[in-house]
Amino acid sequence: MIKRLALMLMTCLAASAMAQSLQVQVRDASGAPLAQAVVYLESPAAQRRVQPMPTQKITQIRREFVPAVLPITRGTQVEFPNEDTVRHHVYSFSPAKRFELRLYVGTPPEPVLFDRAGVVVLGCNIHDDMVAWVVVLDTPHFGTTDAQGRVQIDGMPSGDYQLRVWHERLPANAQPHTQTLRWSGDPQALEVVVRGLIGS
Numbered sequence: 001m002i003k004r005l006a007l008m009l010m011t012c013l014a015a016s017a018m019a020q021s022l023q024v025q026v027r028d029a030s031g032a033p034l035a036q037a038v039v040y041l042e043s044p045a046a047q048r049r050v051q052p053m054p055t056q057k058i059t060q061i062r063r064e065f066v067p068a069v070l071p072i073t074r075g076t077q078v079e080f081p082n083e084d085t086v087r088h089h090v091y092s093f094s095p096a097k098r099f100e101l102r103l104y105v106g107t108p109p110e111p112v113l114f115d116r117a118g119v120v121v122l123g124c125n126i127h128d129d130m131v132a133w134v135v136v137l138d139t140p141h142f143g144t145t146d147a148q149g150r151v152q153i154d155g156m157p158s159g160d161y162q163l164r165v166w167h168e169r170l171p172a173n174a175q176p177h178t179q180t181l182r183w184s185g186d187p188q189a190l191e192v193v194v195r196g197l198i199g200s
């Protein structure tokens with residue numbers, strides 16, 4: 001019995017080592033972990049693999065957008081349900097997607113299509129402090145860091161990539177942090193420091 005358990009454990013360990021995962025730890029210039037950073041890996045081949053995701057959602061609740069940061073692939077649609085009793089008026093002036101959903105409650109009938117890569121800043125015309133970001137990506141390989149500033153990206157084919165990190169504290173129109181990554185497919189752990197953030 002113990003032998004069988006040990007064998008199962010070894011099989012599990014071997015399987016996880018073969019998971020081909022890239023682990024990224026993101027920090028700001030002071031060394032603090034950076035939560036809600038979008039880490040993504042671009043290449044010409046990755047761009048050809050981009051597919052729209054199932055329709056995503058940013059809810060307005062207690063006068064906040066939830067989630068405040070939503071990474072999606074190019075071609076994905078997003079719904080903006082309002083769960084508050086007050087009306088919101090969602091808009092964006094960003095070049096990657098200009099739109100507005102005039103004063104409404106409930107869920108607007110049509111989701112919004114994001115068909116250009118770029119960072120789309122959302123606001124509400126009624127509540128100035130409401131802000132959210134849709135990060136439209138030209139790659140299927142991405143993730144968002146957790147509270148410890150960590151993210152794991154799985155299933156990426158081997159090749160050369162540009163690893164980029166976007167965070168809401170980057171100045172408007174600033175380029176995301178960028179470094180090259182040669183990905184062999186073997187598990188790899190990286191530390192990335194993002195400089196030039198507002199407030200650090």
Ligand SMILES: [Cu+2]
Binds near residue numbers: 087088125126
């Ligand atoms: Cu509002």
